[in-house]
Amino acid sequence: MDPIQRVATREVYRNNWMTVREDAIRRPDGSAGIYGVIDKPTYALIIPLDGDRVHLVGQFRYPVGARRWEFPQGTAPDLAEVPPAELARRELREETGLRAGTITEIGLLEVAPGLTSQRGHVYLATDLTEGEPEREPEEQDMTTAWFARDEVEKMIATGGIMDAQSIAAYALLLLHERR
Known part of the structure; x- marks a missing residue:
């Protein structure tokens, strides 16, 4: 039995990317x-790796009001x-134009389990070929670049990458390489 029981639920907001619900709950007491x-x-979050360099995307993140570097990542449209794995290949192609000859799942992350039900699969993409990005309208300001590891x-370490999912994914990459 769950320590917290849902008694009722209601949807309070919905758009093409998320829903917000409010649950009436009963605590253990x-x-x-x-x-x-x-x-x-x-x-899906993808780490495009070519030798000793990785490919990052830079974009303006409206909720924090700043541009951020991060690994390519995203969800499918319309919830x-x-x-x-299909989503990972699509996000990689859309955001960077890269195509992966090999894609390997290296982990699973929970975004913020006290706030959201969202989970993400982390993939390592190798054997890469370049092509043209196929970005969505929300990604029109996106830039991409290769960076040495x-x-x-x-x-x-210095705050140039602050996206928690990207940092956690990089830690998964390091652990994957130790196996």
Whole structure:
């Protein structure tokens, strides 16, 4: 039995990328409460690796009001659930134009389990070929660049990369390479 039981739920907001719901809950001691949850589809994050360099995307992140470097990542449109490996290949192609000859799942992340149900599959993409990006309208300001891994590590250490999913994915890459 779950320590917190959902008594009722209602959707309070929906758009093409997420829904927000408010759940009436009962705590283990029997007291009532509410819990707000953001539901988003599963995402894929891709680490494009070519030798000792990785490919990052830079874009303006409206909620924080700043441009950020991060690994390519995203969900399918219209809240669709797509097989993760297929989604990874599509996001890589859309955002960077890269195509992966080999794609390997290296981990699973939860975005913010106290706030959202969203999870993400992390993939390592290798045997890359370049092509033209196929970006969505929200990605029109996106830039891409190759970075040496030591530069990426310096960016993580100094705040040049602040995206928690990208930092966690890089840690998964390091652990994957140790196996």
